[in-house]
Amino acid sequence: MYISSLKLSNFRNYSSEEIELSPYTNVIYGDNAQGKTNILEAVCMFSLGRSHRAKTDRELIKFGKDFAKLRLSFHDAERDYKATLQLFKNGKKSIKINHVQITKLSMLMNYLNVVMFSPEDLDLVKGAPSARRRYMDSSVSQLYPRYLTSLIDYHKALAQKNSLLKELRAKGAKSDVMLSVWNEQLAIEASKIMEYRSDFIQLVNDYASKIQREISREELKIQYSPGIKTDDTDKSSIFRYLEKNQRREIEFASAQVGVQRDDLSISVNGxxxxxxxxxxxxxxxxxxxxxxxxxxxxxIKGEYPVLLLDDIMSELDINRRAYLERRIRGKQVLITSTDTDIVKSTDNTRLIHIKNGSVVKEDK
Ligand SMILES: Nc1ncnc2c1ncn2[C@@H]1O[C@H](COP(=O)(O)OP(=O)(O)OP(=O)(O)O)[C@@H](O)[C@H]1O
Ligand SMILES: [Mg+2]
Structure with a gap:
């Protein structure tokens, strides 16, 4: 799939700008703080329904303006899509794709898929478990709306359970029936989440180990390492496991076990x-x-996602960069960089020079 154009109005440091994109490599270049990442962020909005970095949608509206508007034209093998996204100062958000209002963000996954790769992702292996959970969530939720729904419901129930645990500790309680009610709810969602994550990691392990061998002849192994240690992942086994931890969780006044503690174990050459x-x-x-x-x-989808590489090329050595270039050939990729010579230019490469929230015209 590919994006052909993006129009930004009052988004971040853009007043009004239309950017035409090549279906292949697009190098978005310019000095620091000019608005390069803002473009990738705008694209992300149409796939995730939110920014990959902002805490609130309000941050995305240009200072002093009441609303921001984005338009995106994109295409897959079957159809052409025109999407419009509006953000209002009061927090309201409206997304339409081919004139159909998107009422649930989980519907977005049926349209545009992206994979964002930024320098922090290079810490995927050595960083905190939360980075590895984010990695699982971003892919799986782009494919299965039910996964995202489960994840949201799980976290809502978890927040309720945590506030109950605080009350129970304050009271000096040892157990509570309400706690079991939340555990039951959590077990239902956890069972689904674990199944999705486990299937995803099995497939990803096959792909990633092949890629690692191609880059460095090393044996990479990625395994799902669940925070809920049960032999079975059906909801009743999970429920029993959660229940066993009641006393300890009250002591800590917060949930100690659950999919919020999931991780991946990653090994290279054993x-x-x-x-x-x-x-x-x-x-x-x-x-x-x-x-x-x-x-x-x-x-799963039959279409390669649009790749968004934020400042990643300069972080890679020549071998890895060459490998990545080879793998993205023929696919649409938006690369931000402070230099233009970050990738080998071909006839299909479009260079887009960004200065202070505008495309510099002579490059068009
Ligand atoms: N709501 C907003 N209204 C106006 N300007 C904003 C808003 N949010 C961010 N900016 C401006 O956008 C600019 C940052 O844009 P962006 O992150 O895209 O930079 P960049 O070109 O990727 O820089 P770098 O090379 O350092 O990563 C900053 O100058 C910031 O002040
Ligand atoms: Mg940037």
């Missing part, structure tokens, strides 16, 4: 990558995992 691998091996593994994420989306 040794734990997080603890023992060199920085280079960890980065190669992270790169393999990100490319695998895109391959996974392609395998």
């Amino acid at each position: 040794t734990d990558a997080r603890a023992y691998c060199s920085q280079g091996q960890q980065r190669t593994a992270a790169l393999s995992m990100k490319i695998a994420e895109a391959d996974y989306l392609k395998s």
Whole structure:
């Protein structure tokens, strides 16, 4: 799939700008703080329904303006799509695709898929478990609206359980029936979430280990490491497991077990990558995992997602950069960079020079 044009009005530091994109490589270049990442962020809005970095939608509206408006034209093998997204100062958001109002953000996944790759993703292996959960969530929720719904419901129930645990500790309670009610709710969603995550990681492991072998001849292995340690992932086993932890959770006044503690165990040549691998091996593994994420989306959806590479090329050494270039050839990719010579230019490469929230015209 590919995007042909993006129009931004009062979005971040853009007043009004239309950007035409090549179906292949687009290099968005310019000095720091000119608005390069803002473009990738705008694209993300149509796929995730929210920004990959902002806490609130309000931050995205240009200072001093009441609303922002984005338009995106994109295409897959079957159809052409025109999408409009409006953000209002009061927090309201409206998204339409081909004139149909999107009433639930989980519907967006049926349209545009993207994989964003930024320098923080190079810490996927050595960073905190939350980064690895985000990695699972961003792909799986783009494919299965039910996954996202479960995730949202799970976190709502978890917040309720946590506030109950605080009350119970204050009261000096040892157990509580309401706690079981929340555990039951959590077990239902956790069972679904674990199944999705486990299936995703099995497939991603196949892709990523192949990619790692191609880059460095190393054996990469990625395994799902659930926070709920049961032999079965059916809801009653999970429920029993959660219930066993009641006393401990009241003591801590917060949930100690659950899918919010899920992680991945990653090894290279049989040794734990997080603890023992060199920085280079960890980065190669992270790169393999990100490319695998895109391959996974392609395998399920039949369309390769649009790749958004935010400042990533300058972070990679020549070998890895060459590998990535080879893998993205023929696909649409939006690359931000402060230089233009970050990728080999071909006839299909479009250079887009950004200065202070505008496209510099002579490059068009
Ligand atoms: N709501 C907003 N209204 C106006 N300007 C904003 C708003 N939000 C952010 N900006 C401006 O956008 C600019 C940052 O844009 P962006 O993150 O896209 O930069 P960049 O070109 O990617 O820079 P770098 O190379 O450092 O990553 C900053 O100058 C910031 O002040
Ligand atoms: Mg940037």
